[in-house]
Amino acid sequence: MNRTLGGRLRLALFLGGVGLHRLAAYRLDFLLGSGAFLVRVGLQTVTVGVVFSHVPAVAGWSYHQVLFLLGCALLPRGLDHLFTDQLWELSRKLIQRGEFYRYLIRPVNPLFALLSERFFHPDGIGELLVGLVLVLWSGAELGLDPTALQWALAPLLVVAGALIHFSVKLFFASLSFWTVTSMPALQTVTQVSEFAGYPLDLYHASLRTLLTWVLPFAFTSYAPAVYLLHDDTGLLRWLPAVTGLSLLAALALWRRGLSRYEMTGS
Amino acid sequence: MIVAEGLTKDFRIAERRPGLLGSLSTLLTREYRTVHAVDGISFALRAGSKTAYIGANGAGKSTTIKMLTGIMTPTSGRCLVNGVEPYRHRRENARAIGVVFGQRSQLWWDLSVPDSFRILRRIYAIPDAVYERNLALYRELLDIDALGTTPVRQLSLGQRMRAEIAASLLHDPKVVFWDEPTIGLDMVLKEAVRELVNRANAELGTTVLLTSHDLSDIAAICDDALVVDGGRVVHEGTLTELLGRADRRSVVFDHRGGPGPLDAARGVEAGLPGATATVTPEGRIRVDYPAASLTSRQVLGFLLDRFELTDCYAPEPDLETVLRQIYRGGVPAARNGGGA
Numbered sequence: 376m377n378r379t380l381g382g383r384l385r386l387a388l389f390l391g392g393v394g395l396h397r398l399a400a401y402r403l404d405f406l407l408g409s410g411a412f413l414v415r416v417g418l419q420t421v422t423v424g425v426v427f428s429h430v431p432a433v434a435g436w437s438y439h440q441v442l443f444l445l446g447c448a449l450l451p452r453g454l455d456h457l458f459t460d461q462l463w464e465l466s467r468k469l470i471q472r473g474e475f476y477r478y479l480i481r482p483v484n485p486l487f488a489l490l491s492e493r494f495f496h497p498d499g500i501g502e503l504l505v506g507l508v509l510v511l512w513s514g515a516e517l518g519l520d521p522t523a524l525q526w527a528l529a530p531l532l533v534v535a536g537a538l539i540h541f542s543v544k545l546f547f548a549s550l551s552f553w554t555v556t557s558m559p560a561l562q563t564v565t566q567v568s569e570f571a572g573y574p575l576d577l578y579h580a581s582l583r584t585l586l587t588w589v590l591p592f593a594f595t596s597y598a599p600a601v602y603l604l605h606d607d608t609g610l611l612r613w614l615p616a617v618t619g620l621s622l623l624a625a626l627a628l629w630r631r632g633l634s635r636y637e638m639t640g641s
Numbered sequence: 642m643i644v645a646e647g648l649t650k651d652f653r654i655a656e657r658r659p660g661l662l663g664s665l666s667t668l669l670t671r672e673y674r675t676v677h678a679v680d681g682i683s684f685a686l687r688a689g690s691k692t693a694y695i696g697a698n699g700a701g702k703s704t705t706i707k708m709l710t711g712i713m714t715p716t717s718g719r720c721l722v723n724g725v726e727p728y729r730h731r732r733e734n735a736r737a738i739g740v741v742f743g744q745r746s747q748l749w750w751d752l753s754v755p756d757s758f759r760i761l762r763r764i765y766a767i768p769d770a771v772y773e774r775n776l777a778l779y780r781e782l783l784d785i786d787a788l789g790t791t792p793v794r795q796l797s798l799g800q801r802m803r804a805e806i807a808a809s810l811l812h813d814p815k816v817v818f819w820d821e822p823t824i825g826l827d828m829v830l831k832e833a834v835r836e837l838v839n840r841a842n843a844e845l846g847t848t849v850l851l852t853s854h855d856l857s858d859i860a861a862i863c864d865d866a867l868v869v870d871g872g873r874v875v876h877e878g879t880l881t882e883l884l885g886r887a888d889r890r891s892v893v894f895d896h897r898g899g900p901g902p903l904d905a906a907r908g909v910e911a912g913l914p915g916a917t918a919t920v921t922p923e924g925r926i927r928v929d930y931p932a933a934s935l936t937s938r939q940v941l942g943f944l945l946d947r948f949e950l951t952d953c954y955a956p957e958p959d960l961e962t963v964l965r966q967i968y969r970g971g972v973p974a975a976r977n978g979g980g981a
Contacts, residue, residue, distance in 0.1 A: 482735040
């Protein structure tokens with residue numbers, strides 16, 4: 376049936392279409408969401424601009440380099456957002472209200488069934504577009520001339536970063552199998568991830584370690600940015616291992632959660 | 642088709658002490674209590690059977706169904722549906738079953754019913770012929786088109802239940818698990834739902850496992866009954882056998898001449914110790930007697946002897962009476978009916 380990869384892709388596209396269809400029902404919500412997002416990124420850019428109107432460089436980073444980093448942070452975040460927003464619902468109410476069962480009675484992988492309910496979340500498209508504009512514009516301002524290898528690796532870095540975002544989100548959303556809701560935890564982690572949009576060199580060593588080795592958001596933005604800006608591969612070498620391990624840990628917790636799932640109520 | 646072997650589900654429940662101080666103290670020291678929701682039950686239901694799963698509140702019906710549908714994993718023991726352990730092979734199991742939990746929607750909340758059906762058609766890869774046939778049936782019996790393009794979240798309970806029922810049968814499942822499928826439905830729709838599942842059973846051999854608070858659903862759909870009490874099976878057999886286990890029988894009669902209805906009733910009670918006689922609103926006399934101390938022969942013999950009967954019938958014991966008796970512990974746990 377839907378076992379083949381092609382079949383699954385077709386189903387994904389179909390369900391994505393359904394997601395867009397549903398969007399029409401929440402047009403106002405969509406407009407508010409994208410409006411708020413643009414204001415937020417706009418404010419971030421302005422804040423960075425204000426800081427740099429007083430100093431020429433911060434921790435060795437110029438204005439356009441910081442914007443480049445910000446763009447690098449937005450791309451994987453947007454890609455992840457596009458496909459995995461339903462994890463917020465998992466952490467918020469799906470377990471608590473006993474609704475999660477519906478993903479377990481369909482002949483579709485439960486994680487896929489869960490995520491597919493919010494495929495192609497419009498906020499993700501906004502983040503991807505703004506991220507792309509920031510990276511291209513500040514890259515041009517900096518006169519960046521990437522090597523062939525850098526061009527080739529760039530999309531992979533975005534995908535790996537999105538997988539890290541996804542893993543962390545899945546891990547903390549899966550905690551709700553034990554704690555019923557885990558939204559506060561997920562919110563906290565998301566706030567921590569915002570730090571990765573700025574140069575790690577600004578922070579105390581403890582925060583740097585946290586962002587690199589515990590909640591590895593540094594690999595979604597800082598590591599790719601220093602590689603593309605300075606050809607610095609010190610941190611980047613760890614990217615495959617970090618992505619793989621994050622994914623494995625998150626999937627393991629998700630599976631354990633599934634097997635202990637208790638559907639509340641009758 | 643459906644087999645349970647020593648199926649057990651325990652829940653660990655944190656004990657809470659009452660009051661604010663109690664709540665705070667449970668933050669520091671937690672004590673757990675284990676609840677045996679399902680306690681090692683075993684049964685086997687054959688393919689094509691229509692079984693009512695009966696038990697008082699808290700008997701573990703829903704928990705069992707959640708294990709049979711693959712939603713929850715048993716603490717110990719196992720179950721097989723269509724030869725597959727559901728919680729181990731969820732996807733394979735899901736292809737073969739249809740599920741309704743009356744209290745919980747499985748539809749896409751923000752989508753209309755036709756859109757939900759279109760998704761299900763894709764997910765289950767339902768052949769065109771099957772999809773069209775079933776849709777035609779739902780139009781005829783459930784008036785499904787009347788639900789229009791309203792998102793599911795805006796439907797009334799009755800409207801939503803129609804869609805849930807249809808969704809559970811859309812892919813011609815081999816087994817359907819219906820947990821309270823008729824809540825919110827009026828008499829006409831209840832009839833339609835019963836006909837729908839009976840047709841699927843007759844034409845496709847669909848196996849049915851049903852729980853319902855509405856005993857008329859059970860009577861209209863099921864041939865078999867599985868009764869669970871206190872976490873164990875107390876009856877596994879036909880519904881007729883179950884009814885035969887009632888410990889009281891009744892006879893209703895009309896007579897000509899002789900004493901008036903009230904006196905006649907008093908006469909019956911005097912002549913048949915243990916029996917109670919009441920006058921029905923239609924002026925007939927109803928005699929209820931314990932099957933243990935009086936035989937039908939004794940009772941009918943007495944009535945024929947005493948009265949000039951013009952009409953007489955023995956109503957079947959009703960399910961409610963039998964169940965009340967079982968829940969009270971009045972019927973011994975026997976596997977093969979007996980009693981009748």
